[in-house]
Amino acid sequence: MGKDIKRVVRKDISKINLSVNIAGILMKNPVMVASGTFGYGEEYAKYIDLNKLGAIVVKGLSLTPREGNPPPRIVETSAGMLNSIGLQNIGIDSFVNDKLPFLEKFDTKVIVNFFGDSIDEYCEVAKKVDSVSGIHGLEMNISCPNKKEGWLEFGTNPDLAFRVVNAVRKNTRLPLIVKLSPNVTDITVIAKAASDAGADAISLINTLSGMVIDIKTRKPKLANIIGGLSGPAIKPVALKMVWQVAKTIKLPIIGVGGIMTYEDAIEFMIAGASAVQIGTANFIDPASSEKIIDGLKLYCGQNSIKDINEIAGSIAI
Amino acid sequence: MGKDIKRVVRKDISKINLSVNIAGILMKNPVMVASGTFGYGEEYAKYIDLNKLGAIVVKGLSLTPREGNPPPRIVETSAGMLNSIGLQNIGIDSFVNDKLPFLEKFDTKVIVNFFGDSIDEYCEVAKKVDSVSGIHGLEMNISCPNKKEGWLEFGTNPDLAFRVVNAVRKNTRLPLIVKLSPNVTDITVIAKAASDAGADAISLINTLSGMVIDIKTRKPKLANIIGGLSGPAIKPVALKMVWQVAKTIKLPIIGVGGIMTYEDAIEFMIAGASAVQIGTANFIDPASSEKIIDGLKLYCGQNSIKDINEIAGSIAI
Amino acid sequence: MRAIILENKIIGNSSLLKTRRDKYYKMRFSCDNFSVASPGQFVMIRVNNSYDPFLRRPMSIYRIPHHPTLKKGGRGGFEILYQVVGKGTNIMSELKKGDEIDVLGPLGRGFWIPEKIERAIIVAGGIGVAPMVALTEEIRCTMQDARCKITVFIGGKTKNDILCKENFKKIGAKVHIATEDGSMGKKGTSVDLFKTFITDSQSSIFNRQSSIIFACGPQRMLKAVADIARDKNMDCQVSLDKRMACGTGACLGCVVKVRSLEFGVRNSNPQSAIRNPQSYKCVCTDGPVFDAEEINL
Amino acid sequence: MRAIILENKIIGNSSLLKTRRDKYYKMRFSCDNFSVASPGQFVMIRVNNSYDPFLRRPMSIYRIPHHPTLKKGGRGGFEILYQVVGKGTNIMSELKKGDEIDVLGPLGRGFWIPEKIERAIIVAGGIGVAPMVALTEEIRCTMQDARCKITVFIGGKTKNDILCKENFKKIGAKVHIATEDGSMGKKGTSVDLFKTFITDSQSSIFNRQSSIIFACGPQRMLKAVADIARDKNMDCQVSLDKRMACGTGACLGCVVKVRSLEFGVRNSNPQSAIRNPQSYKCVCTDGPVFDAEEINL
Numbered sequence A, B: 001m002g003k004d005i006k007r008v009v010r011k012d013i014s015k016i017n018l019s020v021n022i023a024g025i026l027m028k029n030p031v032m033v034a035s036g037t038f039g040y041g042e043e044y045a046k047y048i049d050l051n052k053l054g055a056i057v058v059k060g061l062s063l064t065p066r067e068g069n070p071p072p073r074i075v076e077t078s079a080g081m082l083n084s085i086g087l088q089n090i091g092i093d094s095f096v097n098d099k100l101p102f103l104e105k106f107d108t109k110v111i112v113n114f115f116g117d118s119i120d121e122y123c124e125v126a127k128k129v130d131s132v133s134g135i136h137g138l139e140m141n142i143s144c145p146n147k148k149e150g151w152l153e154f155g156t157n158p159d160l161a162f163r164v165v166n167a168v169r170k171n172t173r174l175p176l177i178v179k180l181s182p183n184v185t186d187i188t189v190i191a192k193a194a195s196d197a198g199a200d201a202i203s204l205i206n207t208l209s210g211m212v213i214d215i216k217t218r219k220p221k222l223a224n225i226i227g228g229l230s231g232p233a234i235k236p237v238a239l240k241m242v243w244q245v246a247k248t249i250k251l252p253i254i255g256v257g258g259i260m261t262y263e264d265a266i267e268f269m270i271a272g273a274s275a276v277q278i279g280t281a282n283f284i285d286p287a288s289s290e291k292i293i294d295g296l297k298l299y300c301g302q303n304s305i306k307d308i309n310e311i312a313g314s315i316a317i
Numbered sequence C, D: 001m002r003a004i005i006l007e008n009k010i011i012g013n014s015s016l017l018k019t020r021r022d023k024y025y026k027m028r029f030s031c032d033n034f035s036v037a038s039p040g041q042f043v044m045i046r047v048n049n050s051y052d053p054f055l056r057r058p059m060s061i062y063r064i065p066h067h068p069t070l071k072k073g074g075r076g077g078f079e080i081l082y083q084v085v086g087k088g089t090n091i092m093s094e095l096k097k098g099d100e101i102d103v104l105g106p107l108g109r110g111f112w113i114p115e116k117i118e119r120a121i122i123v124a125g126g127i128g129v130a131p132m133v134a135l136t137e138e139i140r141c142t143m144q145d146a147r148c149k150i151t152v153f154i155g156g157k158t159k160n161d162i163l164c165k166e167n168f169k170k171i172g173a174k175v176h177i178a179t180e181d182g183s184m185g186k187k188g189t190s191v192d193l194f195k196t197f198i199t200d201s202q203s204s205i206f207n208r209q210s211s212i213i214f215a216c217g218p219q220r221m222l223k224a225v226a227d228i229a230r231d232k233n234m235d236c237q238v239s240l241d242k243r244m245a246c247g248t249g250a251c252l253g254c255v256v257k258v259r260s261l262e263f264g265v266r267n268s269n270p271q272s273a274i275r276n277p278q279s280y281k282c283v284c285t286d287g288p289v290f291d292a293e294e295i296n297l
Ligand SMILES: Cc1cc2nc3c(=O)[nH]c(=O)nc-3n(C[C@H](O)[C@H](O)[C@H](O)COP(=O)(O)OP(=O)(O)OC[C@H]3O[C@@H](n4cnc5c(N)ncnc54)[C@H](O)[C@@H]3O)c2cc1C
Pocket: B075, B076, C042, C053, C055, C056, C057, C058, C059, C060, C061, C080, C081, C082, C083, C084, C085, C086, C087, C088, C089, C090, C127, C130, C131, C240, C241, C242, C243, C244, C288
């Protein structure tokens, strides 16, 4: 890539606008790091300049700390991995007290990914951070089961999705991104429910449900039996869902799922995403997001695109 | 593998029972080739001894010939591929007249995969082949949209699934396998509907919906925009669904999705499959299915398993 | 089928380029039971055992040792010529002499050489020359008596993209070259050369009825050549390049639209015309070589 | 971080085996800015650029050139010792001198060597010796005055699985060997040897208070060693081996359960005790080396 970049005159590149406004969150570029794949930021501070990122979405937080699932929690698959971390986290208070101060030192947007076992818990978390400075947006992970109502996942039922998003909406003035689960028959129905309930943006996709078995022990390779599939393996599925949802609703869309290179990121933007999140790629190369930002610039330069926002939804069909 | 096999005494291996009875279809081993990946059998006759296969599931057939989708129809993805063949086929009559005679020469089971745009069309196809000798079973592909009732996919709605399976059931005495689409919120609901409607076995999964975009032209890489994802990329998803369905219903299950090696096949059997189908692997190595059969024997020998049926559903949790 | 690599080397001038990309390589294999293949046929190469890249890569057979007197148990072999354009070909370029790889083939239907042909015109763009060397050798072999004249038009972006010039000359073909930047031969494309040739020489130099055109290259080039051929009422065979998964006719992934029937199937290989009555044909088994009149380019 | 391979060769007797699988290799790297690492730390290696295999492979640092007086702009380096067990290590075994690969590290917290230790007991099973050579060298370096005695117990399936014997001897350690088939040393495991040693010599030969145990190997072996250490009230550090995705503490994939508090955290690295108050710790950042009392083996 280094060589290609040189072909484009440097001063042209510097004029290109990469900044995007997602639901009121003004990011210097459309590249965010995905929840659960970048810790609370400090884990990667040594490998990458956090100032370069459009936004950091922190590991999913709940009202109180969670222990998470027993190990083994991860297993490699073909062009991907399964995880069953089980949403281990330090709780929203510890985050605000112990982790946020570090993140505030950087010139990037901080987005709090959060979840709950009940509508009340979702609302409590939202309320807690509503007026915390240094938090620029919320991302609701609705792939969690509703403990109160029979463990049905919020994200797989449009009514439940509407209710939980609507309740949170009433409890926060922060930009509210809703992150969807791909494990549904029709993602546009859930996206519409979230949109109707007052979401400011939609991010998709979370992981696909999957499983691996050890044929020696005949046990699942994850203690939790089932885990979430991420990585390049799921990219075509994520891209299709982004395209479908972009056709259906008006909200800005954040594309996630298997993005490893800037070419992948461009595909998501062409399909209709206004921004992208880099997840598992961080594990493979901590500098992925930085390289993707450089690549976006390169692509714009080579294709005479002055503003990255021109790409979003520019699919030719 | 060659070396490993030798470690197991040959005569032990020859005593192992590999035969399985799936819904009355007695197969010499649990390895079938999946619909759409093995043509009508003759395409691979030169590369593999068809007599060795448990069964051949032929390319999906409809009442009349179908042209299929315009090209490009395939695109490679990470550890997988997308296809949008669009169910091109020669029609059930041509199959019976022109292709079946060739298949009858071999000592393997012939299973007709079929589909329709309406319940009537499904039934017509089933009726046509009900008394054709040389056809040992039917596999209904219910991932098709119902033309009459607003293009809703049969396989994504339990009521529709029940109705179409039930109607076909009344029109055939052949063993009836129902093949499920993975693009649903809860596959067990659809599996239960098919079971209640009189299916004799369930095969899963068909392909996951996906998409790829060419960032130079900004066009989808498939003329049909969307295609079906197959190959190792989807294996964890398929395995999880097999496990879920095996827990839920009593019918024999046929596992499909990303099986490339005998180890993969064993995983599916441990999860609950009584037989497996080899799909995309045929493209990568036409001898895949044969190698997998040899591998199953090897595994049984090494693990002192006398009958392959012992493995099905033997997951240790 | 296991094939052992006997040679894998850069050819042409492109070795001046800094990156591997766009370089051209020749790879020579030794391979059991690979002794009969016809020009225009191809193989599907599995570049390694990983699932990424996943599919096999189709590659035309560039040269087949012409029916060497194989000893019993002897090995056949073949050569390919390839351009590094992506993941798979990049991995191929790293393979070394002695490495083993998995090859499926020979596959497909190659060119068919009509009897009593007095002139063969070959039009090749870029890496499209790959199957044309074997074809030219075959024409020379089978048509020796007829003293068939062979005229070859090769086009490429720059002089670095002009391959096999010497091979053709050695066989006794007349070679015309065009490059887009004019760095070798005429400035332009092989189609430009071909068009000029046809136009200039149509009445005087040769008999169109006993001539035939063979073309391989980008889709657009093939279309242009086919259009000229139709216009001049000449026979034309084209070798198509489509994405493939199986290479055996099983997946129906590589299809090309058949021309609607009113156009007729002039001079088509009769076998192929019967085999597939549908409106799509498989490039991997019905082709990759088609009569230009048979298909929709 | 790009690292250049300086050497990648089979070690030990396992070269007698027919397949690559289960062979042991040593790989030596040259690498910018890699000059400071401590024994027990590891690197994450990306074996190639493909997505299959997908994740990086964790590998202990086997040897670090001891603080070479690096010239300005000079390069550091390190060595690893690995066993071919699957896809990733198989690809590694095919790498050649001069190849470049991507390495992340040094990562994690290694062994910590308490002051005033008179005896270090090292127990290693199989490839678990890998980090122990660097550790022994470090002990020798830092403890020279104390004349710390080092006793090493190495276990393996057969004599082919006994590695680094000579390295330890060279450093002046006393080496005891056990193999499961008795083909070298005592028949049994390194734990057996260690147990006998502790039992025989407990009162007479050494002072348990000023001794420390370092162990690396399969989980079951570590548990056995830790149980004995607890029983004898001795300090024990273990290096754990868990599946990892990020290696940086971000994914929370590699966790190990912390022992419930009533057991206390005797002699634990104080830093670690404060850092993670939860009931799971990350092996990649809180470890891979833990005080055996800290975690649930
Ligand atoms: C019948 C036939 C004969 C061919 N003969 C030759 C030859 O002799 N020499 C040569 O250099 N090339 C030839 N090609 C093209 C060659 O197959 C592609 O260049 C090659 O597959 C690219 O692989 P890659 O991994 O480097 O590129 P990538 O772009 O990474 O490949 C991605 C996917 O697209 C497919 N693909 C990419 N480009 C093409 C293409 N042009 N045609 C078909 N599929 C493509 C690949 O097979 C793969 O599945 C031939 C193609 C066909 C169909």
